[in-house]
Amino acid sequence: MLEVTGLRAGYGEVEILRGVDMAIEPLEIVALLGSNGAGKTTFNAVLSGLNRPTAGGVVFEGRDIAGLDPVAIVEAGLVQVPEGRHVFPNLSVRENLELGGYRRGRANRKSNLERVVAIFPRLRERMDQKAGTLSGGEQQMLAIGRGMMSEPKLLVLDEPSLGLSPMLVEEMFALIGRLNGEGLTILLVEQNVRQSLEIAARAFVMENGAVSLSGPAGELMRDPQLQRSYLGI
Amino acid sequence: MSEFSILLPSVLNGITTGALYALVALGLTLIYGVLHIINFAHGSLLMLALYGVYFLAAGFDIGPYQALVFMPAAMFAVGYVLQRFVIGKASHDRDENILLVTLGLSIVIENLALYFFRSDTRVVDTPWSFETVELLGAFLPLPKVIAFFGALATAAALWVLMTRTDLGKAIRAVAKERKGARLVGIDVDHVFAMSFGIGIACLGIAACLLMPSYYVTPQVGHGFVLIAFTIVVLGGMGSFVGALIGGLFIGVVESLGGLFLGESLGQIGIFAIFILILLFRPTGLLGHKV
Ligand SMILES: Nc1ncnc2c1ncn2[C@@H]1O[C@H](COP(=O)(O)OP(=O)(O)O)[C@@H](O)[C@H]1O
Numbered sequence: 133m134l135e136v137t138g139l140r141a142g143y144g145e146v147e148i149l150r151g152v153d154m155a156i157e158p159l160e161i162v163a164l165l166g167s168n169g170a171g172k173t174t175f176n177a178v179l180s181g182l183n184r185p186t187a188g189g190v191v192f193e194g195r196d197i198a199g200l201d202p203v204a205i206v207e208a209g210l211v212q213v214p215e216g217r218h219v220f221p222n223l224s225v226r227e228n229l230e231l232g233g234y235r236r237g238r239a240n241r242k243s244n245l246e247r248v249v250a251i252f253p254r255l256r257e258r259m260d261q262k263a264g265t266l267s268g269g270e271q272q273m274l275a276i277g278r279g280m281m282s283e284p285k286l287l288v289l290d291e292p293s294l295g296l297s298p299m300l301v302e303e304m305f306a307l308i309g310r311l312n313g314e315g316l317t318i319l320l321v322e323q324n325v326r327q328s329l330e331i332a333a334r335a336f337v338m339e340n341g342a343v344s345l346s347g348p349a350g351e352l353m354r355d356p357q358l359q360r361s362y363l364g365i
Numbered sequence: 366m367s368e369f370s371i372l373l374p375s376v377l378n379g380i381t382t383g384a385l386y387a388l389v390a391l392g393l394t395l396i397y398g399v400l401h402i403i404n405f406a407h408g409s410l411l412m413l414a415l416y417g418v419y420f421l422a423a424g425f426d427i428g429p430y431q432a433l434v435f436m437p438a439a440m441f442a443v444g445y446v447l448q449r450f451v452i453g454k455a456s457h458d459r460d461e462n463i464l465l466v467t468l469g470l471s472i473v474i475e476n477l478a479l480y481f482f483r484s485d486t487r488v489v490d491t492p493w494s495f496e497t498v499e500l501l502g503a504f505l506p507l508p509k510v511i512a513f514f515g516a517l518a519t520a521a522a523l524w525v526l527m528t529r530t531d532l533g534k535a536i537r538a539v540a541k542e543r544k545g546a547r548l549v550g551i552d553v554d555h556v557f558a559m560s561f562g563i564g565i566a567c568l569g570i571a572a573c574l575l576m577p578s579y580y581v582t583p584q585v586g587h588g589f590v591l592i593a594f595t596i597v598v599l600g601g602m603g604s605f606v607g608a609l610i611g612g613l614f615i616g617v618v619e620s621l622g623g624l625f626l627g628e629s630l631g632q633i634g635i636f637a638i639f640i641l642i643l644l645f646r647p648t649g650l651l652g653h654k655v
Pocket residue numbers: 143148166167168169170171172173174175
């Protein structure tokens with residue numbers, strides 16, 4: 133579904149991504165792991181068209197999307213829920229969700245909205261409340277709900293568990309597993325290594341802007357190098 | 366009784382003028398709220414719209430109210446193109462650059478107007494320019510009453526646009542959260558240009574409503590732009606309701622100021638308010654909101 137080869141990008145003169153290779157098959161959860169500053173968010177920004185790559189290719193459903201603008205990339209069905217949520221604070225929860233279907237999924241907006249609030253009942257209670265007044269966990273649900281309103285083919289989640297209480301983190305991972313079970317392909321970007329590996333099919337570990345380790349999630353869980361650096365064993 | 370019979374017409378007159386001020390200020394506050402820039406070209410674009418109305422009447426026999434069919438669309442196009450291809454391109458995302466670009470634009474537009482139209486004062490005469498309407502014993506000029514309702518209708522339409530349409534929601538989204546907007550596939554540059562265009566379209570409507578009871582010269586925008594700035598500051602930068610109430614309020618202040626201090630001093634009250642607000646309530650009387 134997604135194939136990234138030799139991807140390079142950065143900010144100005146500074147190169148952050150130094151040749152990233154990775155692939156995602158339909159209906160998978162793929163985890164992209166790595167410590168703070170490894171380049172995960174930069175990678176997502178390039179996927180979504182917020183940053184331009186300097187070299188390499190991004191092929192999504194057989195089409196080269198490297199360097200396209202975010203409008204075209206959302207239109208193609210690659211949708212990102214960014215780190216830090218970036219919900220519209222001055223708009224109501226309902227309006228936030230409606231705008232999720234601004235570019236894609238317009239025809240089914242009503243039924244999509246019903247589906248999202250069925251998944252996140254807490255949003256239903258807050259439909260007419262300004263998004264800026266929601267708690268961090270609720271904002272994260274809203275951000276994911278907004279992403280789902282555009283009927284994504286591939287949903288990229290950038291650190292969805294960041295800043296949530298341990299109980300909410302559990303809930304969030306369970307939910308991601310459930311969305312995947314309903315047929316959604318997910319790229320899960322996380323620092324929460326153990327829980328990510330539990331729900332992912334495969335994983336990539338990013339270090340210094342390149343993939344240092346990859347494979348089926350079960351195998352990585354037993355990898356001595358990964359255990360040492362990320363699982364504290 | 367005699368006090369009342371002097372005050373009431375003055376207050377009503379002020380409210381009708383104020384509605385037009387509000388319309389000019391609505392465009393300014395919309396542009397500020399979304400693009401975070403103060404459009405110094407607002408006054409010269411109003412002037413341009415007034416000339417548009419004048420030439421439609423003088424050259425094509427199209428009256429100011431018939432011009433409502435053309436002017437908003439024409440001014441919208443001017444605003445869209447200016448933002449998308451001039452202001453947006455020249456400013457390289459730096460607010461201080463945008464300030465200079467809009468200031469420069471206003472000087473260019475004004476000098477072109479001086480060159481092509483000369484500094485003559487021009488008016489559009491209509492048969493009903495001097496008709497009056499009686500309200501609560503006060504006689505109000507018919508064009509000002511029409512302008513009042515026209516301005517309110519425009520404000521209502523703008524409110525519907527901003528709260529009920531995808532475009533309006535996208536405009537409000539972009540005002541506060543550009544990255545989030547890009548990630549749902551909103552074309553931010555297009556939305557910026559739409560916002561600017563809509564703000565300038567308000568000037569097109571204001572020009573049609575204003576012309577029957579007013580005049581146009583190349584400098585006519587100056588007076589309006591200072592009043593509009595005052596209203597925007599008074600109502601809270603970026604606030605729609607604030608601009609509406611602020612406009613009506615300033616209209617009344619000007620009118621009563623004129624009554625008690627004389628025509629030439631009437632506007633002093635407005636600038637006194639401007640300075641006082643900046644000193645004591647810089648976020649505006651109604652706070653800050655888009
Ligand atoms: N807007 C930016 N401008 C310059 N450098 C940046 C910017 N954003 C991130 N970086 C740098 O890029 C590197 C990778 O950051 P990031 O992609 O956010 O990593 P991660 O998401 O894995 O924590 C870091 O060294 C960070 O300082």
